[in-house]
Amino acid sequence: xxxxxxxxxxxxxxxxxxxxxxxxxxxxxxxxxVDTKKLYALIPGTITKITVSKGDKVVKGDDLLxxxxxxxxxxxxxxxxxxxxxxCVEVGQxxxxxxxxxEFDK
Numbered sequence: 001x002x003x004x005x006x007x008x009x010x011x012x013x014x015x016x017x018x019x020x021x022x023x024x025x026x027x028x029x030x031x032x033x034v035d036t037k038k039l040y041a042l043i044p045g046t047i048t049k050i051t052v053s054k055g056d057k058v059v060k061g062d063d064l065l066x067x068x069x070x071x072x073x074x075x076x077x078x079x080x081x082x083x084x085x086x087x088c089v090e091v092g093q094x095x096x097x098x099x100x101x102x103e104f105d106k
Contacts, residue, residue, distance in 0.1 A: 045069030
């Protein structure tokens, strides 16, 4: 019982607060910055077409692949101008959300 009532210190912008943390807060996944060299799937689906290959140079807006989800074909486009260093999926592969699709050089 004593642990539930134990106050903890939370520091935000150099100001200290004494508070109780919830279990959800204590077990949360820490934030990590986005890796701009990697492209992840935002939705689950099936890879139906890959329009680039390793070593290709692309510009922002070029088609990279087609991800079919719920009978809809979603065009995955290049977020920036770069070179493709690795393609991590294959045509026909069913992927879950947050799957690494493509890696870029910069």
